Amino acid sequence: MSTRTLITVPPTARRGDVIEIRTLIGHPMEPGFRADTQGRQLPRDIIRRFACIYGSETVFRAELSPAIAANPFIAFHTVAQDSGTLTFLWEGDNGFSHSESVTLTVT
Amino acid sequence: MAADAAAPTRREALAAGLGLAASAWVRPAVARDSLAAAVAKFAAGTPVHEGKVAIEVAPLVENGNTVPIKVTVDSPMSAESHVQTIAIFNERNPLAEVATLHLGPRAGRASVSLRIRLADSQKLVAVARLSDGSLWSSTAEVIVTLAGCVEN
Numbered sequence: 001m002s003t004r005t006l007i008t009v010p011p012t013a014r015r016g017d018v019i020e021i022r023t024l025i026g027h028p029m030e031p032g033f034r035a036d037t038q039g040r041q042l043p044r045d046i047i048r049r050f051a052c053i054y055g056s057e058t059v060f061r062a063e064l065s066p067a068i069a070a071n072p073f074i075a076f077h078t079v080a081q082d083s084g085t086l087t088f089l090w091e092g093d094n095g096f097s098h099s100e101s102v103t104l105t106v107t
Numbered sequence: 108m109a110a111d112a113a114a115p116t117r118r119e120a121l122a123a124g125l126g127l128a129a130s131a132w133v134r135p136a137v138a139r140d141s142l143a144a145a146v147a148k149f150a151a152g153t154p155v156h157e158g159k160v161a162i163e164v165a166p167l168v169e170n171g172n173t174v175p176i177k178v179t180v181d182s183p184m185s186a187e188s189h190v191q192t193i194a195i196f197n198e199r200n201p202l203a204e205v206a207t208l209h210l211g212p213r214a215g216r217a218s219v220s221l222r223i224r225l226a227d228s229q230k231l232v233a234v235a236r237l238s239d240g241s242l243w244s245s246t247a248e249v250i251v252t253l254a255g256c257v258e259n
Binding site for chain 1: 200207214
């Protein structure tokens with residue numbers, strides 16, 4: 001199953017503008033506290049870390065816990081400085097790793 | 108009647124049964140840090156002040172499986188004065204931590220939105236560590252009608 005993401009970044013921004021970035025990734029975020037129909041505990045399977053790298057600098061980073069809802073939604077801000085690539089990175093249990101890139105044009 | 112003295116009474120049997128059921132459910136909650144302990148661990152001895160932080164969350168939540176929450180910190184977000192970290196804690200989920208968010212002067216605005224799970228009606232605390240090392244916090248009370256995390 002391929003991982004689906006939804007990333008909202010304004011396509012253009014003026015230098016110095018504060019822009020909002022909204023991200024969503026399809027992931028069950030199994031908390032590890034639930035039991036299946038047989039009463040066995042379902043093992044934890046969550047996204048642990050999220051990062052947004054703008055150019056070469058990490059502008060936002062988050063450590064997540066099982067208390068984050070399924071299909072983690074994270075919205076944050078950054079200052080538009082230079083045209084470039086925003087890379088989003090999700091890492092989690094069972095070797096989960098996914099990255100997406102978005103181009104931002106700064107005028 | 109003498110034989111009854113050794114046998115568990117109906118009340119005792121019921122209480123034992125309830126206790127067993129309760130311990131099976133409560134186990135993760137007992138193993139977790141209390142809200143105050145979790146905040147103290149994050150603070151690591153630094154005093155935590157009230158203020159500067161705002162938690163935006165609905166006071167009454169129907170579905171604890173996905174609760175929109177927004178944490179905003181009053182900060183100029185400049186190179187000299189900015190928010191470094193925001194940590195969010197809960198009172199009654201199986202684990203005290205919700206998320207730890209790392210910002211910096213490049214964030215521009217200290218405002219982060221998430222969707223979280225709440226296992227019960229409870230208190231949420233957000234603690235922000237500023238670039239000068241001071242800690243500021245805010246609390247929000249949420250009533251949850253359908254619990255997330257453990258059930259469903």
